Amino acid sequence: MQGWLVVNAFYKNGKLNDIYDMLERSCAKFGMRLDARTTADILLPFGAKPTTLPDFVIFWDKDVVCARMLEKAGLPVFNNAHAIELCDNKILTAEALCDKVPMPLTIAAPKTFEGVGYNNLTFVERAAETLGLPMVIKEAYGSYGQQVHLAHNVDQAVDIVKGIGWKDFLMQQYIGAHPGIDVRFNVVGDKVTSAMLRHNQHDFRSNISNGGVGTKFDYTATQAQVAVDACQALGLDFAGVDILLGKDEQPYVCEVNSNPHFLSTLAGTGDDVSFHIAEYIANKLN
Ligand SMILES: Nc1ncnc2c1ncn2[C@@H]1O[C@H](COP(=O)(O)OP(=O)(O)O)[C@@H](O)[C@H]1O
């Protein structure tokens, strides 16, 4: 069995290389050779297929057009293009999940255009009336907590939106029962393989890359079910699900990552997510 690990052609960092190495080593344990291909290696006209095809693809990127071309060539692609697309855009994630799992109340900003921008900001005040203050403002696309903001009042919210420019964003109820804390659930197939509590003492954003500290979390069956339900609603084979804890540790899905950065999970919990992904793919293909 031979697979391609498809990765971004342009964005590179050392941690991603470590993730790729772990996936290759884990696949080898199940007799599957994994060869890296960048999205630029695959470059094809629409309607064409690669001349040589692997048995499967692990798609470690957000290039959904490229993922869809590989699906159209008949390949099993993990995660699939549609699931990656829903996860990549936090507005689409919220739309897909709002009636499936508990989520913070979320409002998408009305659409605008480059060169036009949000030139009338009264909707921000109306959103704050519905969501309460403080409220969270997130760009549709973002990671590492970098495009996520907390507005304590309407003036701050307006300033944040001005800083966002014309990009798509959402406004969200702030789950403040445990400030700076969330739980990263690692889900593969229909199982939680591990969960890591992330705590940032200096910032409401608990991302490890933003100063959060990760420790193994003993989750309840209800919390785990919410994480699995979120993945199934989005059609994911595997994912890192960020869950906020409300009053009485009630779970609220914050966001879902289709390419979870699992090195910090290994460090914080001892769980090697790449092993579970390889095992899951081997079982699916056999
Ligand atoms: N609605 C919210 N209430 C409280 N904290 C939040 C909320 N949304 C996000 N956060 C915090 O901000 C962090 C980053 O937000 P997230 O949506 O996961 O974006 P990113 O893709 O950048 O990780 C979360 O891990 C959490 O700690």
Ligand SMILES: [Mg+2]
């Ligand atoms: Mg996150």
